[in-house]
Amino acid sequence: MASKKGIDRRDEDEVCPVCKSSRYLNPNMRFLINPECYHKMCESCVDRIFSSGPSSCPVAGCRKTLRKNRFRAQTFEDIGVEREVDIRRRVMHILNRREEEFDGKRAYDDFLEQREEIIANLVSRTDVAKTEAQLQKYATENMQSIRTNQAIEEQEATSFQARISLEQEEARIRRQAAREEMENERREMQAGREDFLSRLAAGNPSDAASIARESHKVHLRKSSARRSEEDRLRQKQAALRGSELKRGTNLTSVENAGPSDTGLIKGLRKIKTPEPEKPYDPFMGYVPGKRDYVTLQQSYPSQYLDRLRKNTQAAAGGYDLQEYYSRTLTEAFAGLACFVEDEVAQRDAGLSKATAGEGAAMAAVSQ
Template sequence: MASRENGTPRRDEDEVCPICKSSRYLNPDMRFLINPECYHKMCESCVDRIFSSGPNACPVIGCKKTLRKNRFRTQTFEDIGVEREVDIRKRVMRILNRREDEFDSKLDWDNFLEQRETMIMNLVTGVDIAKTEANLRKYETSNLDSIRANQARESQEASSFLEQQSFEQEQARLRRQAAREEYEKEHNELLAGRESFLSRLAAGTADDATNLAREGQKILLKKSSARRSEEDRLRQKQAALRGESKKSALGKTALLSGAGDSDVEPSLIKGLKKVSIPEPEKPYDPFGGLDLGKKDYYVLKDHYPSQWLEEARKNTTMAAGGFDIKEYYSRTLFEAFAGLGCFIDEEVAKRGGASETFGMRKGIATQGAAQQAVTGKPAEDIF
């Protein structure tokens, strides 16, 4: 017997439980459930009777899959094939949840989408199921951190969207309420002003009428300017609130995006960006590592005998100008001994020789000096 629901005809087998053969015709409140392990449909009474005590095999003939009661649910789509494909698609996309900003190019992103769709269709149509499931398990095991990070980002984006949507709805409601209150207030003020205006006209003269008209114009100008300023204030406040919500959402997304394991590229997906953690910035050193207080070749004393220094020490004018005799000692000795410890031969050898730097032949300067020492004549200018 076929029945109709919302204008769609139902087949007789859709109205009868394949286990207990109960019909919806005799029991209109019957509810059918399915399990994503095998997608065999049975009534709720059979599910309670067979699986209440624990996991059990599917009672449908030929199906040997073990089912659990907590996984039974109501069928969403009328076609069980569509129901199965949707579940497979959700499961695969929950694992292969890479995002476009994780790939080096648009081509790599398109290749990833095609690869994911191919795996989904393989599971739906039953092609290379074992190999596809093995690849999914291997990828999920090796990229668990990035999968969880992307899932957290998706949930954060969804919650941010809902918050933004509710915020906009609340703002729209407040604007409507403010506009309604403003209209009622202006209407009441208009009626009160009209009555006052008429009463003053009735009791006054022609000059009073002119003054009343001027006062009315001033009041209208004040109201319009106050309304515009209030609208500007509301717009600025809403813009500031939107900016704060966007900043907070971006900050949370940035924190979540850094929680993945993108530094290791999985073998299943190609073209992912390799993200490395930057080294912490070193503190700024204006002297490039030079230690001005290091004294390897001299000892700084408090006094050195010198006639000029004695005059400078006793001259109060120089001291008032900022001259410090100890600072002079330190800088003079530092500059005098600054070249010690620098070996020119080693530096020249490292640079490949100063003559080679300027394109000169090796030993040309030494040969010129030797010629001048023997002959007594100056050598020709090599430059």
């Protein structure tokens, strides 16, 4: 009895609920699902019903409005798992706060627990309307931070793929170098052995020791050459790693817009808005002792000023050399905020307008 029920259930999975077509009769039949209701139907029924526009789900009891572009092939065998994966992906796409946006580890853990509770409510169909309203409100109020975190996640994924490619390339270089080294060593040993035997055969027995020493020197030179080649390969790998790391740094250089206060998520760090820069005052408000480009000194070498400094009559009349120094330097450096080219262009434009006005007036008088 149980086996019969199992066979019936399997047959129902292989039959389209709309046209009642069976995969047994049509092995090429392809079933599609829509994330609105997750009802399975064949591809021909989808084309026939939804090609002209949105329509209600043809399954009895389901009144969801479906669109053709939302239909897709089923990934998991269990529809419940398919639905949970879609809900989790959608919620995590919206609630994508990062750990560095919170005041501490405890606040971030509370956020993760809250996100899992929202996913559990949607999966179990508990307070769906309230949960969806909260998600929609949060997505509307925090669109900028959501997009920024999505961009960071994409860049991290790209950087991770770059590191994987780098590691694969380094492994390939090491394997190739090891194969080449083994092959070169084998050829060198074979050539050295043949050379040693040929020299022994052509020489005297007393020359065996000298021939062995020369062969050993040749082997040492070749070993040194191999080490140099290994150093070259190591430098090549380091250069490759440096270029990939630099590329990854450029990829992750997106500035985070920072968290904002929201009623759904608690424990976020407060945004510190920088103060706007004040407009630059070329005369610096004539504040004594405040100069951006110069440092006011007590005295400056000058024969004329030395006479005034020693003149008691000028000092009695209230003449102050420090005030003279301040005023002179301020006037000298005040021109740094003036743009002569712009002033000349404005002056030329004014002269041309004046000339045109005079010409028009003279023409009117002549008429």
